[in-house]
Amino acid sequence: MDRATALKDLRACLKTIGVDAMIIPSNDCHFGEYVQNYFCVRAWLSGFDGSAGTLVVTADKALLWTDSRYFIQAADQLKGSEIELMKMRMEGTPTVEEWLNTHFRGDSSFRVAIDGSIFSIEEYNTLSSKLSGSVVVIDDPFNKIWKEREPIHFGHIDLLDERYSGESVISKRQRIAEALQMEDENTVYILSKCDDIMYLCNLRGCDVDYNPVALSYAVVRKDFIIIFGNETSFSAQAHEYLAYQSIAILPYNTFFGYLEQLSPDVRKIVKYDSTSVKVRESAGNINLVEDPTPGGTVSYLKSIKNDTETDGFKEAFLMDGIAWCKLLKYIDDNIETGTLNEYNVARQLIEYRKQCIDYRGESFEPIVAMNANAASAHYSVSNAQDAAKIIPEGFLLMDTGAHYLFGTTDTTRTVSLSPLSQVQMDDYTLVLKGMIQLSMAVFPKGTRGSQLDILARGPIMNKGKMYFHGTGHGIGHYLCVHEGPQSIRMEYNPVTLEPGMIQSNEPAVYVEGKYGIRTENVILVTSYRKNDVNTFYNFETLTLVPIDTKCINKDLLGESCIEWLNDYHRQVFDSLSPYLSDEENVWLSQKTAAI
C-alpha cells in the first residue's frame, strides 16, 4: 500500500469519527525504547523509520516532526510524499500544538484525535493545556486501514535466576510496599514499562529488539503481584518461581478490564511519565495518585544495582573487553587488506562476543563508522552494501554493546587509522580529557548528574566546541541499555547519584562532513570516603578496553589525566591478559603501554 492511499484512508476515517486532525507518535503502549512492527504506524504512514518522530495529519496537510539527529534521513525518506518535514527545536519551527493552533486559527472548536493507549497522561495534559481546540481520545484506528499490519507477537519468557538478579521478587515487593507506604490492599501500583516489570519479577523476554523484555503490564499490591502477559510464553521454571513469589499471571488483554473492575476503595499509584491515558480512563473515577517520590518507584529501585548485579556487570565488561581486544587486533591485522568494512567489522565483534556462552545478543544496533559517517551521532549500517570500506585514513568510531546473562555493556572507542592533523589530535585529546575528568570526580551525597556534566564537557567547550547529547545515561542489568531515572547531562534532573548506579560517560566531538570522536566508558557510583560531616562518592570504571594512545596530545591532556590513563591501561592489561593468547598479549601490552 502506498503512502498516499494510506493517508487518504486515514483521512476518511478521521472524517467519520468527526475529528480535524490526528497526532501519531512513535511509541507503543509500554513507552519503551524499542517497539514491535505492529506499533510502527508513524513509520508505515510516513516512510520515515528513524526512532523518534511525530506525524500530524489533517484534512489537507501532513507533517512530520523529528530532531536534528534525523534531519537528513527524514528529508530523504519523505521525498515523493506530501509530508512536510518539521525540524524540531530549530528557530522558527513551531511545536505540534503551536502549528495546530495556527492552522485552525480563529476556530477553537477544532478536534484533535489521539490513540489513548500510546499517549502518556503527562503528554495528554501538556497537549490539552496548550491546544486551543479539544483533544479526542480514540482507539487505534489502523487495524482497518493497515492491511499488512503484523500482529503483536509474544516470545518466550525466562526466569532470571536470583544468582544473577541478586534479590527475590518478594523482597523487591516489600521494599516498594514500604517506600509507598502500602498499608493495605487499597493501594495499587500500576506498571506499564516492560523493563520495570522484568526487573521486578526477575524475568527476561524477547518481544522487541535489543531489550530483553516481554510485552506486559503489572500491578503491585501489598502482598502480591499480577503480571498481565501471554500465559503460554512463560517457561515452566518461570511459572513455578512466580507462584512461589506470590505472582499471578493474567492474560495480556485482560489488563484494562481488570482496571475497570477495581473496587472504588482502591487508591492507585502510578508514575505519569509511563502511564497511558487509557489506563486512567479504564480506572474510571478512582482516585489516581502520582507518586511524588522517585524512591518508591520500580525504575528507581532498578537503577540502584545490588552487589550481585554489579558483580555481573564487572563480569560482562570482562567478557566484552576480551571480545573488543580481539576485534581491535583483528582490525590492526587486516586494515591493509582492503577487506574490512563497517558492516563486517560489527559482525566480527559479535562473533568474538559469541565465544562467551552467556552472550545474549547486542544491546543496541552497532555503530561502526568511518570518518564523516561518525559525525552523525547515531549512524549505523544494517547491511554490507551500504557499508563504507575501512581504509588506513582518519578515524574509525565504534560504539557497540552486548547483553550477557549477568549484565549489559555499552562501549565506544575511536581509533586512528593513519597519522592525524594537529586539530584531530587535539579534538581526540579533549574528548578523552573530559571522559577522564568525569571518571575522577569525587562528589558529596546529594549531587545531581547535571552538576558533574561540565567535567566531561568542559575541555571541549573551552575550545568553543560542543556535543548535542547528554554525557551519561543509566544502563539496565541485562535490560535496556538506556535507562533512567538518573542521567549526567546539562538539563536539570532532580535524581541524585547514589552508590550502585551505573551509567555511561561519553563526551564527543563531531565535525560535520569530516569525522566524529567519542570515547565511552561505563562508570559505577561507589562510596569513596566519609568523615563526620560528609559522605563522598566517586566512580569506579567498569569498561576494560584499551584507549588509542596514538592520538593523544600529552600537553593538552595534562599530568593527572595521563596518570589516570596509565593506571587504567595497567588495569585493562592485568584484567584481560589471563584470557588472551600470547600473541594477543604482545599486542595488548603495546596498546596499554604507559605514555
Place this chain on the structure above:
Amino acid sequence: MDRATALKDLRACLKTIGVDAMIIPSNDCHFGEYVQNYFCVRAWLSGFDGSAGTLVVTADKALLWTDSRYFIQAADQLKGSEIELMKMRMEGTPTVEEWLNTHFRGDSSFRVAIDGSIFSIEEYNTLSSKLSGSVVVIDDPFNKIWKEREPIHFGHIDLLDERYSGESVISKRQRIAEALQMEDENTVYILSKCDDIMYLCNLRGCDVDYNPVALSYAVVRKDFIIIFGNETSFSAQAHEYLAYQSIAILPYNTFFGYLEQLSPDVRKIVKYDSTSVKVRESAGNINLVEDPTPGGTVSYLKSIKNDTETDGFKEAFLMDGIAWCKLLKYIDDNIETGTLNEYNVARQLIEYRKQCIDYRGESFEPIVAMNANAASAHYSVSNAQDAAKIIPEGFLLMDTGAHYLFGTTDTTRTVSLSPLSQVQMDDYTLVLKGMIQLSMAVFPKGTRGSQLDILARGPIMNKGKMYFHGTGHGIGHYLCVHEGPQSIRMEYNPVTLEPGMIQSNEPAVYVEGKYGIRTENVILVTSYRKNDVNTFYNFETLTLVPIDTKCINKDLLGESCIEWLNDYHRQVFDSLSPYLSDEENVWLSQKTAAI
C-alpha cells in the same frame, strides 16, 4: 531586661492570644540581609546575634535553629539561658515544623503564631503545609514586652546619578512593563525589597548597615511608580528627579492602607519570596499572581549590569586594588613589630580606601582572621580588645569589601606569615586551583550556576574536603554585597548565568581549631564566542589584588592554572602600578612575579 524575663513576658502574651508557640525569624519586613535594631527580636530574646537563626518559644521550651557557620558562636551565646541549640541540616536535627509536630504529638489543634509582616508568603505556605497544627497570623507583639526597643529610623536618601546607574527610571519601568505585559493600569507590581526599589528608582539610602538602602515599599504600574518612604528623607535633587521620572512619594506607613483601597479591578503581581503575608492580607480578596518568569522581576533586571555599571565595578576594583596593595605591603612592613592585630589591620584598610573620595563605606563587616579564627567562615571582630595579634605564624585570612559610588567590591586573600607545612600548602593550592578553574570556565547560554560549582569545589572534594557554603553570590552595584537571583552553588537554582551578571568566586578550606583558607575574586559573565549553533560565555575577572604565591604547590596547581595565575598577576601589576609609588611598585613587582 534579662532573657528569662523576656521569655516569661512573651509566654504570658502568647497565653493571652491563645496560641501554643511562636516562631521568630531573623528578618525585617523587607527581607533584606541587614536589619535595624528595631527588628532584632530574635537576637534580643535569645542573646544570639549571628545573622541567621530562628527562635521557637512554647510554654515550656525555647529553641534556636542556626546553621553550621554559627554553631560555636550560638552555643557560646546561649550559655546561661534555657534555650536549646538546634544545629540545622545536621543528621538527626528536626526542622522547626518537624519539631513542633513531634512536640505537640497527638494534638493537631495546636496553634503557632507568626508575625505576618516578617513572614514571606512562601515561608507561610511551607509552614502551613508541613505543620499538623494551625498557623495564626498576629501583629508584632514585642512593642509592649521590649521596653528598650529602638524605634525604626530613616536617614537621608540621595539620587544615584544616571552617569553611575546608566539607565533612567522610565526606561527600567518600561522594560518591566513589557516583560510583565502590563497592558493597562490594572496590573500592579508590588516591591518590598529595599535594594530592588533603590535600583529601580536610582536612589541610595543609609537606613541599615553595609547596604545603602532606605526602608521603603513601592508599587510599579504601567505609567508611574509610587515609593512609600519617609518623605523628608529625600534630597531636593532626588525629589526633582523622581517627579521628572513619574515617581510619586507616599509616607512609609501608608503602604498597607494603599493596598487595602486598591480597586478590585486590579490584578497584582508579586514575587512571593520577598512579599509578606501582611501584604497579601492587606490586598484582601484581590487576585494575587506570582510572576512566573524571573525575567520580569526587578531583582532579575538588577542582576544584569549595564555597561555603565560594569565600568563602575571595574573602577571600584581598581580603587580597591590600590588600597589592598597598600595594606598587604603595610602588613609585610610591620609584621615583625608586634603591633598588628585583626582589628587595626581592618581599620587600616579602611584608611587606605578613604583615599578615594568616592568611597562610601564597607560593604560588609570586615573579616580579618588569624589561623584558627579563620576556621569560622564568618568570624569578625568589632573591637581592638577581642582582636588576635598578627604574628609571623601560619595564615592570615582577610575578607573585606567596599562601596564606592560606582560599584561594590568583595575580596578575600589568605596570606602566609611563616613557612607552612606540606598539608597547609596543599590546602592553599587546592583552593586556588578551584578558584582558577571556575575563572577559566567556558559554558553555553542556558547554563545554571549549579552546573559550574564543581569546577571550584572539585579539587577540594577530590581530597575528601569540603566547604559548607556556596561558591558564588551575585553582587549589587553600590547595593547589597550579596544579591540574587543567580548563584554558583551545589543547590539547584533555575536562574541561568547571563552576560552582565557579576558574582563572587570563593572556594575555601576550613580546618577547625587550626586555620581557614579562602581566595575570592569577583567575576563578570561575558560573551565568549558564537558559532552557528552555540553561544558560549566565559568570565572576566574584576578583582585586582595579588594572590600569595609563597604558599603554592606548583605540581598540584598544574600548568594551565599556573599560566592563568601568571597572566592574572601581570594584569594586576599593569593595572595598579600607575597609581602606586616607586617603593610600592618594587613590592608589587615581587608579589606579582611569575612562578
